[in-house]
Amino acid sequence: MARAPLLQLSDISLTFGGDPVFSDLSLVVQPGDRMALVGRNGSGKSTLMKVMAGLVEADSGTRVVTPGTSVGYMEQEPDMAGFATLGDFAASRLDPSEAYRVEMASEGLKFDPARPVETASGGERRRAALAKLMAEAPDLMLLDEPTNHLDIEAIQWLETELSQTRTAYVLISHDRAFLRALTKGTLWIDRGEVRRQEEGFGAFEAWRDKIWDEEDVARHKLDRKIKAEARWAVEGISARRKRNQGRVRALQDLRADRAAQIKRQGTAAMELASGPKSGRKVIEAEGLGKTFGDKVIVRDLDLRVMRGDRVAFVGPNGVGKTTLIKLLMGEITADSGKVSQGSNLVPAIFDQSRAALDPDQSLWENLVGDKEMRVSGQADQVLVRGQPKHVVGYLKEFLFDERQARAPVRSLSGGEKARLLLAKLMARESNVLVLDEPTNDLDVETLDLLQELLDDYDGTVLLVSHDRDFIDRVATTTLAMEGGGEVTVYAGGWRDYQSQKAEAAPAGKGKAASGTASQGGATKSAPTPAQAPAKSKGLSFTERHRLEALPAEMDRLSAEIAKLEQFLAQPDLYTKEPVKFAKGTEALVERQQALAAAEEEWLELEEKAEAG
Secondary structure, eight states: OOOOOSEEEEEEEEEETTEEEEEEEEEEEOTTOEEEEEOOTTSSHHHHHHHHHTSSOOSEEEEEEOTTOOEEEOOSSOOOTTOSBHHHHHTTTSOGGGTHHHHHHHHHHTOOTTSBGGGOOHHHHHHHHHHHHHHHOOSEEEEESTTTTOOHHHHHHHHHHHHHOOSEEEEEOSOHHHHHHHOSEEEEEETTEEEEESSOGGGHHHHHHHHHHHHHHHHHHHHHHHHHHHHHHHHTGGGOSSOOHHHHHHHHHHHHHHHHSOOOOOOOOOOOOBOSOOOSEEEEEEEEEEEETTEEEEEEEEEEEETTOEEEEEOSTTSSHHHHHHHHTTSSOOSEEEEEEOTTOOEEEEOTTOTTSOTTSBHHHHHHTOTTTEETTEEEEEEETTEEEEHHHHHHHTTOOGGGGGSBGGGSOHHHHHHHHHHHHTTSOBSEEEEESTTTTOOHHHHHHHHHHHHHOOSEEEEEOOOHHHHHHHOSEEEEEEETTEEEEEESSHHHHHHHHHHHGGGOOOOSOEEETTTOOOOSSOOOGGGGGGGOOSOOHHHHHHHHHHHHHHHHHHHHHHHHHHHHTSTTHHHHOHHHHHHHHHHHHHHHHHHHHHHHHHHHHHHHHHHO
């Protein structure tokens, strides 16, 4: 006998500010469902989840919860008024005999239940809200970005708990690895419509692309039909005394159908411009040590970061990842050892605290008020990679509309704030990128674009992230900070780090690492830089991805070289257009050097793959 659904939405319509968020939306959540709720930033995922939770009332339609079913929602900004501690809030709906559940959740999620509410950070409050939901164990859990503010260890604890529960749940998350591991179905919200697939997130992107391809084919056929009917309306009518009014009306209907189609949201027009090339050695640390009170951040670290390295810093919250980056960048002074930066460094920093954004100012004011983006005497212009651009035009490149330009930053979603911060970051040239939790709240499409930009970036990247999939896609080296000042260098991304750590485990726990970020390698004692590469066998995840991408890059460079050679072969170009000739020659030399470097890299990776 079929069980009744836990929750059913029927013909839900909702409008905010004159624009419909949903129109005639319907969905069903069944017992045992483990659903990913996915969609672009601003598509209404969080709003839909609040409708499901009964916190937002739709303009029309019905929400039905089966009698006896409890629905729990993880609040993004929980109201803790009236509670003395985080633990009091988390246990507020539990019987005293069940309070131990909060203690168990607090250990896994790493927050102190005794922490007074007034001194708790936003991240601690969110973790308490998540612990509250886990402890209450409702029949249906609605989880909106539960991994935000969690370190990888806490994410893995939550992953284990959710994999073992019998409770149904719906998840919104940017963490691909988390979604792939947990979900068995996907709810995709796109342009106000929800589609359902009975496969987990791992199959989502292929499904989405198939639907979009079918849409494109149907739209192309409709465009061709409209074109043919329009030609008939012009040419055929002149050959008749009486117009075929039915066919004309049909053409009008076709045009109305075409106009009513909602255009898919594109990806942000992001661009990372590398500034002047830095020296080959970017950062070198020798015997680096730093302590705050009784807390040791790093002890006796030797590290060399070379131009082009992508270094990921991983470890529990509070272990000192951001502090270590500040030490390496010279923002704070070490207690022992020394740090030297290479020549000609031009850093750009993405701050996880969003301190570069004033929440009370508008998007317009945040951009125009940035001293590095300000155009003298132009209140509506910003400087983007050395060129003035209208502020609204630049915001549109990052998927903001004109109405949002004058709205306060505090009205933006988390993903929109991240995009605005990226807009500020990408307006300037750099050769060292410091990215502190850049992936929080970004949708899948924007994460893909950011990863591609980092792949093509000529400079060096220092990355702090708890997104395992993103680390795998970007990092060439991982620095694992395990507490007590222990820092170990591993070649590759997250999965490479895990496998190397497992191999090294039987031999005992390692000491602080020495080595180059380019070469990496897990260490059980402090090896010399030359020893580090021997620890990595075969290709890392990032290297495999790079080996697959290089042939296309070499083909592109070869095609560009051929075009430039053809351009420079024009008679009299040197005498008639000396500036164009000089620029063309410079571009040709640059691409020839890039092709030579790509070919050399491809050969090295091929040899390494064969040796592995």
